[in-house]
Amino acid sequence: MPFLAPSFARLPPLAYLLDDQVESRKKIARHLGVSFRTLQRYQASGNAPRAVYLTLWFESRWGMAALHTQAYNEAQQARAWIASLERECERLRGVIRVYERAQGQPAAANGGVFHLV
Numbered sequence: 001m002p003f004l005a006p007s008f009a010r011l012p013p014l015a016y017l018l019d020d021q022v023e024s025r026k027k028i029a030r031h032l033g034v035s036f037r038t039l040q041r042y043q044a045s046g047n048a049p050r051a052v053y054l055t056l057w058f059e060s061r062w063g064m065a066a067l068h069t070q071a072y073n074e075a076q077q078a079r080a081w082i083a084s085l086e087r088e089c090e091r092l093r094g095v096i097r098v099y100e101r102a103q104g105q106p107a108a109a110n111g112g113v114f115h116l117v
Contacts, residue, residue, distance in 0.1 A: 017056035
């Protein structure tokens with residue numbers, strides 16, 4: 001599975017990521033494993049460690065959209081694979097029907113060999 005997280009240059013600004021959260025700043029700080037004061041410093045400076053950016057990004061609408069898109073694409077790929085397997089099974093059923101009909105025909109000289117295989 002490819003990396004879903006964007007590069008640092010493609011991350012939204014920290015203020016956007018924080019504003020996108022529905023929880024209080026105290027809950028966000030607890031979720032990040034930092035103090036409320038540390039989160040306030042990050043917000044005031046507009047800069048935070050990459051782990052904080054990525055955590056907030058995955059919890060934001062952008063991260064959720066990327067995850068949902070990845071899941072949807074994988075489901076579509078699985079459906080296509082299942083459909084191809086079903087087509088292959090149907091083709092093989094047809095081959096079996098042909099062989100079963102051929103067994104009802106008059107025996108050929110190599111009929112015994114056919115039954116051994």
